[in-house]
Amino acid sequence: MTARRGSVPTMHDVGKLAQVSAMTVSRVLKNDPGVSEATRERVFAAVDRLGYRRNQTARSLRLGGSGMIGLVVTNLANPFYSRLALGVQEVATEHGLRVVLSNSGEQADREPELVDGLVDHQVEGLIVVPAGSRQQHLAAAMRHVPVVFAARPPAGLDTDCVLVEDFHGAREATACLLADGHTRVAFLGNPPALYTGAERLRGFWAAHEEVGIEPDGTLIRQGLTDSATAERATLDLLGQPAPPTALFCTNNRISQGAIRALYKAGTTLPVAGFDNFDLSDVLGLPLTLVSYDADEIGRQAARLLVDRLEHRDGEPPASRRVTVPTHVIRHGAPSGDGPGQAPTGA
């Protein structure tokens, strides 16, 4: 029933059955006009009969160009990156390209072999969410194929990249809290070595400067990597002699950890955070979220890549930097202020 090896038909087999040469089969399958209707039909009949499919590997070797692009993300378990992957998929499919997916698990040291492996497989281009700042392997990959960076910028490499408005979004969300009168806003951030971590802290800081408040150093926690560490950091902050009156979290997992900590502590505090997430609207918490279209990052990255592929010959265009816009959404407490919900039904 399964995969009978040695029985995969080739063009020669099709040709033999249709009483033509392999060359003619090739022409028919390519819709070459210079083939008589009669043989064309015979060939198609033979193709159907044998269940023949062109061997893309052989075509790739002959034609150059595998019809595949590589995508390297840091953590497919994070909805952010799976949406990004979906966006890449979407545009790739539109252009007849297949996506080969790799997951670095945020381990920068594993990234080089993943990238090299993809290059070996003759992907025509790469979209990478770089896990670290050491990027020589990506520079090396760029000598073979175009590389587009997503979500995090290249470190000293001249190539396209797609980012979100990290600074702007963080500043705006923080500003919302400050405008509500908060003067003690805690910062719960991912490692500052990460571009997003640094930029979002910068935005947090800028919002404070704009209103002439100096952030309290005891309220700043960085290096949080997941929901659990964020939860602990939040509980710790809450237990301080001078606790915060609001929280700013730099990503979805950190927001979730903070929210869990508040829940466990039986407290409510206004929370602002980067990234929207499921059910954020039904938590009944005063929530200020920096939302954006994660799919769009992937789509844009794929578009930039496809564009380079289409202009392969000729001078490569100057490298571009695309930014995906953010907007702040606010959810109110159950009976609180903010854009109200519509209690319909019942």
Add this chain to the structure above:
Amino acid sequence: MTARRGSVPTMHDVGKLAQVSAMTVSRVLKNDPGVSEATRERVFAAVDRLGYRRNQTARSLRLGGSGMIGLVVTNLANPFYSRLALGVQEVATEHGLRVVLSNSGEQADREPELVDGLVDHQVEGLIVVPAGSRQQHLAAAMRHVPVVFAARPPAGLDTDCVLVEDFHGAREATACLLADGHTRVAFLGNPPALYTGAERLRGFWAAHEEVGIEPDGTLIRQGLTDSATAERATLDLLGQPAPPTALFCTNNRISQGAIRALYKAGTTLPVAGFDNFDLSDVLGLPLTLVSYDADEIGRQAARLLVDRLEHRDGEPPASRRVTVPTHVIRHGAPSGDGPGQAPTGA
């Protein structure tokens, strides 16, 4: 800086530089012991110097076997499937296999071309979450490569598959609600044409039979496809003359829609549902969830596939069906200061 076409070095180039034949280069790169240390070093030097990388496409053509497997999921935006993909990734990487990813978007009619495309690209095997029950294209694919089904079973095809305990999980969760004294449990389900939809309804029904209760037909809503339709259905149920006292939802998106409806309606009702999801523990709702390891579905599927690939020659093993276990987790309403109602409310 980018991709200089026409300059990609081949084994011949390396050989020329190292003053050996391409064959010797091939041997060195394969770690063939029959090469003198001297030439070995010269070859490696040349490889480094040119930045040479073996062309996998050419190797695939020569050796047969592309080193890639195909994965087709229905909706990468659903964390369930991205986790599944992650699991596949993980095991594939362990075995030196690359994953080519496709997303059918739950459109059954798009699936055939995706599958065919992957087969054309010479993937060595396929893992598929089938979008529909018409599966001739998968039968056709099976003539080329082994195919493993994930999350949904094959319809009349003899091959491996990995499922969750749909029936058992749904029965158990429903039984929890019934044990709490509920007699009017609503069922909010995905399309019954889907295996999971049918099985989970069966489990819901069985739990009722076990305690001698006949489910009320007016409380059963099927064909829900996303959170929005589930939300509407829930609001509708709540507005009925004889509303339910608890809800059972067949997947994460439906649960979320139902929860949103309850929130908007300002009501609390015990909710049971298939699939765990982020923040389920902090909603302050009486929640009964059928949880399981989605990654594991992907891992198991990949293991079954790899196993078949490793026993390619020789009699193929009989087809296997693996089941990933579920367990029920319960979250309570907030004890003490919560606004929740008693489980048997109304």
Add this chain to the structure above:
DNA sequence: CTGTTAGCGCTTTCAC
């Protein structure tokens, strides 16, 4: 230890 030959399946080029 190393090189030569042949061919994986396909398509470009040129001949008929």
Add this chain to the structure above:
DNA sequence: GTGAAAGCGCTAACAG
């Protein structure tokens, strides 16, 4: 309209 030859880059099989 169609076919024969050559070769994409690599490697088994056989020399030497």
